[in-house]
Amino acid sequence: MRxxxxxxxxxxxxxxxxAQDFSANITSSIEGYIRPAADGxxxxxxxxxxxxxxxxxxxxxxxxxxxxxxxxxxVTAFAKISFLRYGPLxxxxxxxxxxxxxxxxxxxxxxxxxxxATKDETATDAAALKDKSVAVQGxxxxxxxxxxxxxxVALGDPGKTRDFICGYAKAIxxxxxxxxxxxxxxxxxxxxxxxxxxxxxxxxDHVRTSKDAMEVIFNALVTxxxxxxxxxxxxxxxxxxxxxxxxxxxxxxxxxxxxYVGAELKGIEDALRVAGFEPVLxxxxxxxxxxxxxxxxxxxxxxxxxxxxxxxxxxxxxxYNKLKVLTLTINSLRDTMAxxxxxxxxxxxxxxxxxxx
Amino acid sequence: xxxxxxxRVAISRRALLAGLGGIAALSAxxxxxxxxxxxxxxxxxxxxxxxASARREADGxxxxxxxxxxxxxxxxxxxxxxGHGIAVSPDGRRFMAFARRPGTFALLIxxxxxxxxxxxxxxxxxxxxGHGCFSPDGRLVYAxxxxxxxxxxxxxxxxxxxxxIRRIGEIETGGIGPHDILLxxxxxxxVVANGGIETHPSRPREKLNLDTMQxxxxxxxxxxxxxxxxxxxxxxxxxxxxxxxxxxxxGKVWVGGQFxxxxxxxxxxxxxxxxxxxxxxxxxxxxxxxxxxxxIGSVVVNASGDVIATSAPRGGQVLFWAAxxxxxxxxxxxxxxxxxxxxxxxxxxxxxxxxxxRYAEDPQSLPEILARPPGISWDNHMVTx
Numbered sequence: 001m002r003x004x005x006x007x008x009x010x011x012x013x014x015x016x017x018x019a020q021d022f023s024a025n026i027t028s029s030i031e032g033y034i035r036p037a038a039d040g041x042x043x044x045x046x047x048x049x050x051x052x053x054x055x056x057x058x059x060x061x062x063x064x065x066x067x068x069x070x071x072x073x074x075v076t077a078f079a080k081i082s083f084l085r086y087g088p089l090x091x092x093x094x095x096x097x098x099x100x101x102x103x104x105x106x107x108x109x110x111x112x113x114x115x116x117a118t119k120d121e122t123a124t125d126a127a128a129l130k131d132k133s134v135a136v137q138g139x140x141x142x143x144x145x146x147x148x149x150x151x152x153v154a155l156g157d158p159g160k161t162r163d164f165i166c167g168y169a170k171a172i173x174x175x176x177x178x179x180x181x182x183x184x185x186x187x188x189x190x191x192x193x194x195x196x197x198x199x200x201x202x203x204x205d206h207v208r209t210s211k212d213a214m215e216v217i218f219n220a221l222v223t224x225x226x227x228x229x230x231x232x233x234x235x236x237x238x239x240x241x242x243x244x245x246x247x248x249x250x251x252x253x254x255x256x257x258x259x260y261v262g263a264e265l266k267g268i269e270d271a272l273r274v275a276g277f278e279p280v281l282x283x284x285x286x287x288x289x290x291x292x293x294x295x296x297x298x299x300x301x302x303x304x305x306x307x308x309x310x311x312x313x314x315x316x317x318x319x320y321n322k323l324k325v326l327t328l329t330i331n332s333l334r335d336t337m338a339x340x341x342x343x344x345x346x347x348x349x350x351x352x353x354x355x356x357x
Numbered sequence: 358x359x360x361x362x363x364x365r366v367a368i369s370r371r372a373l374l375a376g377l378g379g380i381a382a383l384s385a386x387x388x389x390x391x392x393x394x395x396x397x398x399x400x401x402x403x404x405x406x407x408x409a410s411a412r413r414e415a416d417g418x419x420x421x422x423x424x425x426x427x428x429x430x431x432x433x434x435x436x437x438x439x440g441h442g443i444a445v446s447p448d449g450r451r452f453m454a455f456a457r458r459p460g461t462f463a464l465l466i467x468x469x470x471x472x473x474x475x476x477x478x479x480x481x482x483x484x485x486x487g488h489g490c491f492s493p494d495g496r497l498v499y500a501x502x503x504x505x506x507x508x509x510x511x512x513x514x515x516x517x518x519x520x521x522i523r524r525i526g527e528i529e530t531g532g533i534g535p536h537d538i539l540l541x542x543x544x545x546x547x548v549v550a551n552g553g554i555e556t557h558p559s560r561p562r563e564k565l566n567l568d569t570m571q572x573x574x575x576x577x578x579x580x581x582x583x584x585x586x587x588x589x590x591x592x593x594x595x596x597x598x599x600x601x602x603x604x605x606x607x608g609k610v611w612v613g614g615q616f617x618x619x620x621x622x623x624x625x626x627x628x629x630x631x632x633x634x635x636x637x638x639x640x641x642x643x644x645x646x647x648x649x650x651x652x653i654g655s656v657v658v659n660a661s662g663d664v665i666a667t668s669a670p671r672g673g674q675v676l677f678w679a680a681x682x683x684x685x686x687x688x689x690x691x692x693x694x695x696x697x698x699x700x701x702x703x704x705x706x707x708x709x710x711x712x713x714x715r716y717a718e719d720p721q722s723l724p725e726i727l728a729r730p731p732g733i734s735w736d737n738h739m740v741t742x
């Protein structure tokens with residue numbers, strides 16, 4: 001708490017006269033959302049290695065079910081930090097190492113095929129794996145080797161590469177747990193990236209004011225919505241219900257596609273709520289947050305009406321239409337956040353749209 | 358070899374780290390040779406399509422990145438400030454990256470050679486406008502510049518064939534605020550879009566003559582500098598700043614504008630013309646037009662020369678046009694999308710401010726998101742090397 005009070009003094013002195021002071025919103029964002037979400041992912045990721053050990057030691061329906069559950073938990077916990085595309089998640093290429101997305105050309109699949117074909121031993125050692133291609137060492141790679149196309153756990157199934165895949169899966173899990181721990185530790189470090197946002201101007205030439213710091217956090221939420229719509233849902237719709245491509249929803253192979261998108265949107269909503277912009281909005285803009293939360297609610301209702309796995313339920317026309325409405329809902333959320341809310345807070349958004357040339 | 362893409366990233370990043378040491382010193386005002394002495398790219402990189410673009414890095418600094426056709430990063434060069442356009446040599450082996458206006462730096466980069474970038478600074482009383490082009494033989498670079506005290510646009514002519522870049526002359530552009538430039542008619546003619554807007558570095562991004570601005574597209578004899586033709590829009594569109602251009606397969610010049618007038622209007626923003634015939638305005642369906650916020654970012658033609666793409670970053674749209682008829686073909690929604698480059702025979706690579714890189718195969722299909730390097734904001738323009 002002492003640190004906080006001290007930091008608060010610095011903001012008061014450093015804040016440019018007349019400019020909006022977002023320090024309270026930034027503190028809430030870090031303490032109330034980012035750190036707990038990073039800790040949550042670290043904790044979920046730590047459960048992966050023992051679950052893999054259990055499947056590989058004794059492959060039963062039970063051990064498989066536990067692994068599938070733990071994997072799903074790690075995926076949804078990852079979804080809740082996936083949009084924090086700044087600071088700790090970018091250092092050491094951590095975000096790409098945790099999940100290589102998007103990958104429409106199947107780069108990971110091809111690289112993994114080569115690893116399996118040659119039984120590349122460096123893939124079974126987490127310390128060596130982390131220096132290999134980012135595409136073969138994260139949750140997306142684990143999904144490709146641990147689940148079959150029908151969404152069933154294939155880990156531990158008999159075959160020539162069984163033990164190799166077990167070793168490789170374990171190395172991925174250890175690597176993911178390590179990266180997740182590093183992300184949580186980096187956010188917890190009071191002298192780490194938190195201080196770039198909490199004491200703008202002191203650590204980073206490009207984050208000089210509390211407005212700059214707020215834009216880092218806020219614009220990432222908007223980008224998160226762009227990703228949720230354009231990258232996670234829209235590609236699955238194809239040109240129509242007959243040519244839908246549900247396998248394009250991230251983590252749909254393991255049956256976690258809808259859960260991932262739901263957790264991603266819930267995370268963005270929670271991060272926005274925790275930032276607590278209500279007190280800094282003028283009265284005429286007071287309607288904006290509630291309108292945004294209402295739309296987030298609509299998005300969750302749509303997702304709740306879709307039965308997983310999406311690879312099967314998309315054949316039902318109603319599911320297709322729900323996903324289509326979901327893209328419109330996310331679009332409207334993005335418009336309200338990047339337009340009305342950013343405008344009301346005097347935050348700058350789009351890089352090219354802002355002051356192009 | 359495409360499956361090796363991410364491996365190549367790791368390799369070239371290592372190679373590049375050596376390079377970054379040298380170029381990072383730039384902003385400190387002194388230059389040193391590349392520490393590792395390695396080239397940015399290996400010759401084998403020429404086996405697949407390469408693209409370059411200015412961008413804002415995740416830490417807020419600026420740079421140029423070279424990527425492949427799967428959107429994977431191969432190399433990176435730090436810039437001392439925000440970049441803008443890139444001029445590519447005819448053989449695709451070197452390029453010059455310009456500062457965004459009113460910046461005063463440009464970097465000549467030889468990605469396949471073991472040489473550090475050469476840094477060019479605009480002469481006293483000038484700044485760059487962000488674009489330039491090479492001569493057909495690759496020996497000269499023409500850079501659009503602001504002679505701000507005289508309120509006139511010029512092309513600085515630079516000899517880039519030697520060990521040191523030399524400014525060997527200049528050509529008047531016949532207007533204010535020259536922006537994009539391209540080579541036409543087999544390299545004999547330079548086409549320049551004079552945006553028409555007066556600016557002065559003492560008031561960095563302020564527009565000083567919006568009531569009287571007179572944008573134009575000029576055709577200049579490349580060797581003699583003579584003004585061969587000058588086209589303007591009708592007087593009611595004198596506030597449509599003509600900025601970015603592309604040359605289609607039939608030699609028509611396509612230009613995109615940015616309207617500085619009444620924000621409630623939705624004037625036409627894209628026109629095409631030749632040296633001999635003045636501008637023909639295109640029409641955007643009215644449902645789309647009002648959302649574009651009267652602003653076109655990039656104008657680029659596909660490899661087969663029959664489709665023109667124009668980005669509208671403020672409206673979050675990329676519009677496609679038929680070169681032959683001038684007809685509107687369709688649009689893709691791309692939030693903060695601006696950079697465009699031809700990819701494959703008929704498609705485009707589209708970059709955006711949220712890091713996205715998309716492949717638009719044709720105007721009808723949904724563009725495929727190839728990659729989205731986290732924290733990156735791709736800047737206004739992208740080029741094919």
